[in-house]
Amino acid sequence: MGFFVLLLVLFPRAELSAALQDFLDHVEAVEEHKKETPSGEHTRQDASGSGKNGRGFGEFLATVLWWAWYYNNTQLYYGAHPYDGTGYIRRPWDEVSGGGTAAHMRGKKFWWLVISQSALYLEGLGGGAWTSLNLQAYKFFGPALDAFFVTDGSDLLGGTRVGFQYSLIQSNLFNWNFFLQWQYWFGLLERHGGVAGSEMRVYPLRPLTLRAVFAVQFFEQFSLGEIRLEGGVMLRAWEVYGGWRWWTSGGAPAVPAAEWHGPLFGLRRWF
Numbered sequence: 001m002g003f004f005v006l007l008l009v010l011f012p013r014a015e016l017s018a019a020l021q022d023f024l025d026h027v028e029a030v031e032e033h034k035k036e037t038p039s040g041e042h043t044r045q046d047a048s049g050s051g052k053n054g055r056g057f058g059e060f061l062a063t064v065l066w067w068a069w070y071y072n073n074t075q076l077y078y079g080a081h082p083y084d085g086t087g088y089i090r091r092p093w094d095e096v097s098g099g100g101t102a103a104h105m106r107g108k109k110f111w112w113l114v115i116s117q118s119a120l121y122l123e124g125l126g127g128g129a130w131t132s133l134n135l136q137a138y139k140f141f142g143p144a145l146d147a148f149f150v151t152d153g154s155d156l157l158g159g160t161r162v163g164f165q166y167s168l169i170q171s172n173l174f175n176w177n178f179f180l181q182w183q184y185w186f187g188l189l190e191r192h193g194g195v196a197g198s199e200m201r202v203y204p205l206r207p208l209t210l211r212a213v214f215a216v217q218f219f220e221q222f223s224l225g226e227i228r229l230e231g232g233v234m235l236r237a238w239e240v241y242g243g244w245r246w247w248t249s250g251g252a253p254a255v256p257a258a259e260w261h262g263p264l265f266g267l268r269r270w271f
Helices: 002-010 016-036 051-074 100-105
Strands: 112-122 126-136 141-151 156-169 174-187 191-202 208-218 223-235 238-249 258-270
Touching: 016 156, 016 238, 051 156, 112 141, 112 238, 126 156, 141 174, 156 191, 208 238, 223 258
Parallel strands: none
Antiparallel strands: 112 126, 112 258, 126 141, 141 156, 156 174, 174 191, 191 208, 208 223, 223 238, 238 258
């Protein structure tokens, strides 16, 4: 933990005393505008029917996608970590022995766990730390937990997230999943809401890693966009990474848009 405290101390500290207060003022201004603006009535448009041919093609496409997802996300087991041996994602037909694929799957590892710890700095908010725990409990789904804080030296904003992740594509080159979490903010701002997003991981060439996260934080009266881009290096089961995080607000008609962004550096352990 001392490593991340040291990184935090090294981040820029200019105008820290008012940083989180400015963030609070922006959020409250957006919330106030939403409260004062009645939601407009949405017009309902009847979709023009494309006939049975359109429905038939849609059903066929849905069936193809379902079976593609099924084989990709259920006919697999895992190695110890990315770039492990013959591959982190392993298929029963890659190493079929005399017992066939079903026999070859017995006793294999159908889960993985990743714990991440990073130091971060968001310009306009301050510096802090972020901890994540992602458990693929069985092949294609599992819990996703996060805890973080940022401080400007006088005020603090903290948050916790609890939810789940669900895989769409899994391979040794490219992985894509979705996640949905409940979120609670505490400290300077006390709010609760949700987070929905998508994460893509790419393993282009040993030992390099790439990761992109696109999400939306939504609360009762406002929302924030969230983007995280990372690049890293695998050292056996450890991943050293760095990147950039953005929080963005579209504001409101009477409130200008705003964004908070900055670097992050961290360490990730695969199990």
